[in-house]
Amino acid sequence: MSDRTAFRTCPLCEAGCGLEIGLKTESDGRETVTRIRGDQLDVFSHGFICPKGSTLKHLHEDPDWLRQPHVKVDGSFVPVSWDEAFETIAQAIRPILDAHGRDAAAVYLGNPNAHSLAPMFYNRTLIKAMGTRNRFSASTVDQRPKEVSAAMMFGSVAVPVPDLDRTDYLLMLGANPLASNGSLCTAPDFPGRLRRIQERGGTIVVVDPRRSETAEVADRHLAIRPATDAHFLAAIANTLLEDGTAAPGPLTAVTSGLDELGELLAPFTPESVAASTGLTAEEIRDVAGELIAAPTAAVYGRIGTTCQDFGTVSSWLVDVVNLLTGNLDRVGGAMFPTGAAGQPSTKGEPGRGRGFRMGRVASRVSGAPECFGEFPVSVLPEEIETPGQGQVRILVTVAGNPANSNPNSNRMNAALESLDFMVCVDPYINETTRHADVILPPPSPLQKPHYDLALLNFAVRNVANYSPPVLPLETTQLGEGRILLRLAAVFNGAPASGPEAESAADLLDEQAAQGLAGAAVSDRFGNVAERSPSELMEAAGDRRGAERMLDITLRTGPYGDGFISGAEGISLATLERHPHGVDLGPLEEHRLPGILRTPSATIELLNDMLRSELARLSGSLADAPPQMVLIGRRHIRSNNSWMHNIGVLTKGRNRCTLQIHPDDAERLGIADGAPARVTSRVGELVVDTECTDVVRPGVVSIPHGFGQNAPGVRLRVAAEYRGVNTNVLTDERDVDPISGNVALNGVAVTVTPATP
Ligand SMILES: Nc1nc2c(c(=O)[nH]1)N[C@H]1C(S)=C(S)[C@@H](COP(=O)(O)OP(=O)(O)OC[C@H]3O[C@@H](n4cnc5c(=O)[nH]c(N)nc54)[C@H](O)[C@@H]3O)O[C@H]1N2
Ligand SMILES: Nc1nc2c(c(=O)[nH]1)N[C@H]1C(S)=C(S)[C@@H](COP(=O)(O)OP(=O)(O)OC[C@H]3O[C@@H](n4cnc5c(=O)[nH]c(N)nc54)[C@H](O)[C@@H]3O)O[C@H]1N2
């Protein structure tokens, strides 16, 4: 029985489903959650949720979720006040920064930041206050190659998404939305959207070394050899160019590099890539022919195409094929969303900008190029380990678990333990935060406001949806934005406690809002603003913190009243009146060339980095594949490394198994269910096997994110789980050369029976 119903967007994955939350007032006046189910009226998810959606209640009530700061004293964590926590940080970091400079402190931003409103704004403030070039994030174990390929082609991180609701033909590579619910393609009820493609007579083809849950429902599954997607896509592109069926249509006029493309892709014929991909030339030609013949078609690639050796060139080829088949920026093809917090098109004119540059600075130890203002996480351990000027001695993590999620976990754990000082903005004592000196826990998702600032820019429909906090903060808690502002103030040398610390945080908030309003109006997107910065600040009224930042962002976005003179544009107040979201309609076509931000105001297909990668790619055609390679997988009941503490999700059989093909298991003498020893260049582990023909021979699969049974971890449910951390095996040296993203898939391993 509920006394009240609240509506909120689920922040756990990219789908962003609407939740209906029942609340009851207890005798002490506090509200508790009675039930969470899908919000039938949500304009985007229409009632869909996955098994994780209802666990916001469990997360909120998890006794291991810290509700006040913790400081390590003599090796164990003790709860302290916020003032004490920030004083501890101030006293520890000041002498280190004074002696060794700003680069002695590094920051690592993890995945949940992308799902969290305040950090989307105030991580910038923190980073600025830290003044360090040593910036890292989970992006380089994830989507960085796609961001790079999009930025090269379009001049900004404008990533086309498959128009799921209107396409006739969907070619998906390295994505398993039936488990992940989609990524870089925000689509609540992805399974339903796929089903409807088939119901309207369309076709789904899945390219994956494993017969994933998504492959099972597809019309066709091509069991490609890991890390050869670029071979496959290059052969498709080359086939279309060779047989003259390539038809970029009106985009030809705004594309540069098309002439040279044929020559560079010439080595890749369906016949020449058959051996490496493990597919037949005929299968590849069929897909090429079908993509052209389909009334509309979209190619979509995800983790399997980005977290691999040829990440950037694979990601690039996805959109090259979308372009060559005439499906880029067209209904039913690969389209550019118009997020309410996103990038408007210039009016009428081709967009022009500074384009994409990387490598402005290089990392200290191995010279890895900067990309989007960050170094790849693959070099974080060496930056901590290697003495000298600029050595990383302090690490701040915000919503990240690099000890589990990054490659070569043994090395990462040792590096984290060797730091002089570590601060984690994180709710849990887990594999990473156990190394911390201070943990600053954010409130639970139900206590935070929400707007999918980043992810709605990748949505298959234009939608805007704001959720106010459902439950209040407890007296021991601090909002996440406030935590980041207070921490930034400490790095600025401001007082760490008392009223002066509060004022310092207020001042930073004021500066952040003014900076945003100023930047927005001074021609953020080549449009002329209708409102001055002070008008925007005034319009935000009494709002402060993330809500004020969001209001300014919405008002100066493509639907905002900051740009549309006279019209009732979207502001935060509009969204507050629509608890189920505002539907802004299906994706629009012809956003090109208006959204381009390349210096040439064209789609820039080629550059020297891509030319040299294509040479490496053709060189790799003759490579003998390793005998056995490791890939990852996800399960609908997991969320990277941090939700195994929720019992309703982890109950049931062990899901952290080594999937191995029965032929391989027999050859290696490994019985189904028996433990196997898996060894890579950097580490080894023992894991339960699961003999199954869902993986192709020569490929084994272990899901990531498990292994919470490490010493010092305080996750009482997760620690009991029979899981291992697969990133003990993944190799920080194995990176996509352009983006620096780690090749978490396609890792060479040996598998042997483990004698207990
Ligand atoms: N082998 C292998 N490894 C992988 C992958 C793979 O496919 N295979 N996938 C990679 C991918 S795609 C990603 S995105 C990375 C993720 O890498 P990370 O972001 O480093 O790790 P997560 O497992 O997402 O852990 C998130 C952390 O944030 C904390 N947290 C949760 N909610 C909040 C919050 O609201 N606020 C704050 N401050 N903290 C919060 C959690 O306690 C946890 O410590 O892992 C990568 N690692
Ligand atoms: N339930 C759940 N949902 C999640 C997450 C989670 O941990 N659990 N994590 C979230 C995050 S951070 C992200 S980034 C997204 C990721 O979303 P997805 O990209 O859909 O992630 P996966 O489910 O890992 O699917 C990747 C697929 O790539 C395949 N693969 C591996 N190597 C190759 C290869 O070389 N080539 C090809 N073609 N395929 C390959 C794998 O077999 C797997 O089926 O999911 C998000 N959603």
Ligand code: SF4
């Ligand atoms: S699919 Fe599940 S985890 Fe993802 S947003 Fe929807 S309910 Fe939340």
Ligand SMILES: [Mo]
């Ligand atoms: Mo991710």
